[in-house]
Amino acid sequence: MDVLSHLASGFGAALTPTNLLMALLGSLLGTLVGVLPGLGPTAAIAILFPLTTVLPPVPAIIMLAGIYYGAMYGGSTTAILLNIPGEVASVPTCLDGYPMAQQGRGGVALGISAIGSFFAGTLGVVGLTFFAPFLADQALRFGPPEYFGLMVLAFTVIASLSAGSLVKGFAMAFLGYFISLIGLGPSTAEPRFTFGWGPLMSGVDLIALVVGLYAISEVFIGLEEARVAITQKIRNVFPRLADLREAFPAILRGTGIGFFLGLLPGCAPGVTVFMAYDVEKKLSKRPERFGKGAIEGVASPEAANNATSSAGFIPLLALGIPASAPLAVLLGGLLVYGLQPGPLLFQKNPEFVWTVIASLYVGNVILLILNLPLIGMWVWLTRIPYGILGPVILLLAFIGAYSVRNSMFDVGVSLVCGAIGFFLRRHQWPLAPMLLAFILGPLLEKYLIQSLSMSGGSPLIFFQRGISLALIVGAALLLLTSLALVRYTSRRVKEETAEEMAL
């Protein structure tokens, strides 16, 4: 009952005109960027993140969550109509969505994708509503060693974000930790890695880093690739009753797989969508239709994608562990606003948490209402030439990086990170572990120092306390599970696209 009353007050705040407007704006902007071929949710959030920094925390996070949801939805549009997955999570949607589009049923595929996404997203948020507070309650007993264990658990996420090579993932993660060290030391405020240069004293700004790694590098990657626009006309996006009857069990199964696997830290949507697609194909009485335009082949992975995305908010809000790159940026957003995700967030900022949770329900409804009728407009937007889009994104990123701290140093950091990101992405070194480690590095250091101070420098403290030991053992088990899942997904991605892709 407590949960329901909190949720009711959350809805009260989420339905205020300002917050509704932010959810609407976020969903629209997210879909707009997500629908552009090649731009995924992480790039979408990176490009639009600076615009939210002038807002108070609640509307800003609502807008960022809307951007995240919108971009996820937008990604499926290009997957279905152009056979271009913005992220690996959209690859299975291409397998049957694109053949459907070629058969003139692109509208129906988009409609089923929107309905499946809405259904799974909403069920995922229901799970978040009841499960996250429970998890946060359990985590209230945590001290520094337990939090350190939690940070080690978060480290396992790197395995699933490593684009198939753990060595590359770890290398990028430690690069992220290194960058997070720049600035003032947390214990004595002694400058570290500043070499007496003033601008480095305040450290590297998260937004400058994200904008460079994801937005600026994305534009230059885009210049290399030949971009195409959607030229076909979309007629009817509303599926027939027979389509719905065929797709509904697949949506249910996809939701279940996506949600429950999504609860595991380190299980990104890229993993669950393939699992959902393969299960659907195995259960089908006519598996030969898969790959040739089976509606279940669109419904199930799209549902799994959105269920995992929603489930990802549970470890994010309750424990402070992001399961994917866009959620890592969202975690960074929370930290920018001075909000520390984790068990205390539910205690210290309940209005914030419940408003954001309620806004996720609202965002799902907004996306369903907007996207079905507006699909024609999204399709039209893909026809904007890249010669216009690229410069506009670059200017937005440049001024956005400046506007956060009114600092030309931050802009310089963005440009350098853009060049580094471009080099690393071209050679498939995953950026997400670097981002995750950069965000979690200061927390890991804080809890490590506090724990070792408590134990007089003995690392045995992490193995002498039950919860901390359980978390470290859990992290080891999860790492093994993640590795197996990543291997399975990498093999499947290679089978379907003949390419390596970051999950």
Next chain:
Amino acid sequence: MSTARGTEGRVVGGALVLLGVLSLWEGWRLHALRTQMVAGAVVGDDTFPLIVGAVMLLLGAGILFVARLPQVKAARPYGEPRKRMILGAAVLAAYWVILPYLGYTGSTALVSTGLFRAMGGYRWPLALLLGGVTTGLLYLLFRVWLLQPLPTGLLGL
């Protein structure tokens, strides 16, 4: 298509070794400082840099000499896309240099026109028009709507 696996592995591995050494060096400096300044403290600002430095050094050496990374073929950009990329990056770098002197309005008008010309290949009149419109729209977004202070430059524009 050229195979860049060796080069990129060497670049990243080498960077990790260098940064690892830097981190160990900085950690050692902070360690000496801590033992002088804070009596009895067993850990401090030096602990994490020392750990991170040691792991980076090992990872870098591993990538350089031991690890067999998945082979990635990355073709070097050539022709028109390469020209657009180089020009675009140059215009962006120039923006960083001139913005504090020319201020938002002058530098953004110049740079956006340059970007539309360099990256989009538009003729000068159209690039100028697009540059002007973009400068105005970004001004409305950041200065008027989001109330962000933008650099005014030496002329106060």
